[in-house]
Amino acid sequence: MKRGKRVATESTNTSGAGTKGNGRIIAYALIALAAVLFALAIADGYESLAIHPMDQFEVAPLFGGEEIHWYTPTNVTLWMGLSIAAIAALMVMGTKGRAVIPSRSQSMAELAYGFIRKMVEDVAGKDALPYFPYIFTAFLFILAANFLGLLPSSFTPTSHFAVTVILALTVFLSVTTIGFVKNGAGFLSLFWVSSAPLALRPVLAIIELISYFVRPVSHSVRLAGAMMAGHAVLKVFAGFAGAMGLASIAPILGVVAIYGLEVLVSAIQAYVFTILTCVYLKDALHPHH
Amino acid sequence: MAEDAAHGAADAAHAAADAGPGMPQLDFATFPNQIFWLVVTLVAIYFILSRVALPRIASVLAERQGTLTNDLAAAEDLKRQAVEAEEAYNKALADARAEAQKIAEETRAGIQAELNDAIARADAEIAAKSAESEARIAEIRAGAIQSIEEVARDVAADVVGAVAPGQKVDADALAAAVAERVKG
Numbered sequence: 085m086k087r088g089k090r091v092a093t094e095s096t097n098t099s100g101a102g103t104k105g106n107g108r109i110i111a112y113a114l115i116a117l118a119a120v121l122f123a124l125a126i127a128d129g130y131e132s133l134a135i136h137p138m139d140q141f142e143v144a145p146l147f148g149g150e151e152i153h154w155y156t157p158t159n160v161t162l163w164m165g166l167s168i169a170a171i172a173a174l175m176v177m178g179t180k181g182r183a184v185i186p187s188r189s190q191s192m193a194e195l196a197y198g199f200i201r202k203m204v205e206d207v208a209g210k211d212a213l214p215y216f217p218y219i220f221t222a223f224l225f226i227l228a229a230n231f232l233g234l235l236p237s238s239f240t241p242t243s244h245f246a247v248t249v250i251l252a253l254t255v256f257l258s259v260t261t262i263g264f265v266k267n268g269a270g271f272l273s274l275f276w277v278s279s280a281p282l283a284l285r286p287v288l289a290i291i292e293l294i295s296y297f298v299r300p301v302s303h304s305v306r307l308a309g310a311m312m313a314g315h316a317v318l319k320v321f322a323g324f325a326g327a328m329g330l331a332s333i334a335p336i337l338g339v340v341a342i343y344g345l346e347v348l349v350s351a352i353q354a355y356v357f358t359i360l361t362c363v364y365l366k367d368a369l370h371p372h373h
Numbered sequence: 374m375a376e377d378a379a380h381g382a383a384d385a386a387h388a389a390a391d392a393g394p395g396m397p398q399l400d401f402a403t404f405p406n407q408i409f410w411l412v413v414t415l416v417a418i419y420f421i422l423s424r425v426a427l428p429r430i431a432s433v434l435a436e437r438q439g440t441l442t443n444d445l446a447a448a449e450d451l452k453r454q455a456v457e458a459e460e461a462y463n464k465a466l467a468d469a470r471a472e473a474q475k476i477a478e479e480t481r482a483g484i485q486a487e488l489n490d491a492i493a494r495a496d497a498e499i500a501a502k503s504a505e506s507e508a509r510i511a512e513i514r515a516g517a518i519q520s521i522e523e524v525a526r527d528v529a530a531d532v533v534g535a536v537a538p539g540q541k542v543d544a545d546a547l548a549a550a551v552a553e554r555v556k557g
Contacts, residue, residue, distance in 0.1 A: 138395060143403040154405035164414040171418055175426035182429060184437050197430045217423040225418055245398050246407040312398065 114340075118333050135323030137316040141243055159239040167228035167241075175224070196224070200358060207362035211369055215262075219365075222251060223358040230311060230350035234343070242353075243311035245304065252304035255361050263368035274371035303360055310353050314346040518555070525551045 146157045174196070178189030186194060200220045204212050226242055233240025241247045263271040275292040277285055321342060324335035397403070529551050533542050 138397060141397040143397060143400070143406065152403050152406050154409045156406055158403075158406055158410070160403075160407050161410045164410050168414055168417050168421070172421050175430075176421060179426065179429050179433065182433050182436075184433070184440050186433075190433070193426070194430055194434065197427070198434075217427055218419060220427070221415060221419045221422055224422070225415060241407070241411070243398070244407055246404040247411050250408055250411055308398065 114333065114336065118330070118336055135320055135327075137319040137323070140237075140239070140315060140319055141312065143244075160241055160244075163229065163232055163239045164241050166232055167225060170228045170232065171224045196220075203359060204362055204365075207359060208366040209369060212362070212365050215365060219358060219361055222255075222361065223354055226251070226307065226357055227351065227354035230354055231347075233311065233315065234346055234350060240311050240315060243308055243315060245308050248304035248308040249300070251307075251357070252300040255303065255364060256300040259361075259364045259368045262365070263371060266369060267371055271368070271371050274367055278372075299360075299364065303357065307353050307357055310349055314342070314349055318342055318346065522551060522555050525555055 143152060143158050143160055145152060146159060146162055149156070152158060174189065175193050178187075178193045181187055181190055183190060197220070200223050201213075201216055204216045204219055208215075229240060229242040232238055233243065263274070267273075275289045275296070277288045277292065280288050318339060321335045321339045325332040325339065328335060526548055529547055530542055530544075533540065533547070
């Protein structure tokens with residue numbers, strides 16, 4: 085309570101000091117950053133100027149060696165483990181107090197819980213709530229992996245098709261199974277648009293069928309593509325910054341802007357993946373148009 | 374630096390192996406590894422959530438809901454009590470007012486009765502007094518008439534004596550005549 089009050093007064097103080105001070109601090113920070121990068125570029129002796137934007141996606145063994153077996157601990161293991169740690173820190177350590185009046189971390193955990201739970205309930209209906217733990221798992225994993233991937237020199241598991249395809253296929257296969265188990269052959273009425281004229285229905289059925297099987301493709305490529313593109317662009321701009329000496333202030337500003345965009349994209353892609361999962365689940369539980 | 378070198382070596386190795394488009398995402402050799410660790414990760418997160426985090430958050434939310442409901446009910450109860458207290462107060466006030474009115478009415482009636490009594494008594498006294506006065510006036514009047522007759526008789530006797538000296542006057546006849554004249 086006391087700490088919160090102190091922080092609040094501090095923040096009012098800062099805002100009281102005016103935006104002029106903030107702007108100046110940011111400008112100094114940027115100049116300092118540019119100077120450091122410039123120094124680094126000189127120190128490196130221009131040997132690393134070639135831009136390798138895709139290097140950051142390389143899967144490499146953690147403890148040396150060349151072979152990558154299915155069990156080898158790699159950077160994939162490391163960053164997935166870190167996302168487990170981040171999720172555990174938020175959802176388990178953060179809610180340790182079990183307080184009726186929540187702490188900040190508990191409040192965040194509750195907000196995440198309420199957000200996804202409400203999404204599942206609103207989009208897929210009350211009978212989708214048994215699947216909420218898995219949907220929440222997928223959401224938190226994608227969110228944590230996306231955000232951790234924004235740390236400089238980190239690795240982003242969700243930028244790999246291997247990961248997103250498995251995530252999307254899990255959803256696709258389980259949704260299809262649930263659809264047939266819950267509705268039997270009635271699940272096929274998903275493809276038979278009864279509100280359309282009879283002559284059109286076979287055509288629509290083919291279109292619906294194709295779109296149904298394209299779902300896992302778009303579901304997985306969207307996430308991996310968004311993460312990969314953003315990170316690659318960041319790397320390209322950073323490479324420019326290394327190459328341009330003093331003029332590198334321009335690409336650095338570009339990196340800052342794209343980084344802000346990537347923060348947004350990280351959250352939005354996790355959200356999109358989750359809400360599409362809910363939509364597909366809704367189709368499985370209530371296939372009748 | 375060493376890592377960079379390792380990266381470069383790995384890159385070269387991959388490039389040699391796949392001769393692909395240089396996208397690590399399409400290096401299928403790493404797929405089993407990624408899929409294995411993904412499954413491990415998902416299972417771990419699933420168990421952390423479903424065994425620990427979700428029941429805990431659900432119970433906290435339920436507890437909070439319960440607390441809110443209880444507090445709201447308590448507030449409702451207190452509000453009801455306040456309304457009741459106000460009603461009791463108003464009722465007491467109305468009762469007191471009615472009581473005061475009644476007492477005032479009674480007092481007024483008592484005073485009125487006393488007043489009426491006193492007035493009646495005073496009236497009676499006045500009536501008695503005036504009857505007495507009238508009696509005395511009548512008496513005085515009667516007395517006065519008698520005195521007039523006496524004076525008239527004496528005057529008549531004297532007048533007769535003066536008009537006809539030595540004439541003997543019949544007292545009874547004189548009295549009758551005077552009485553007749555005084556009456557008439």
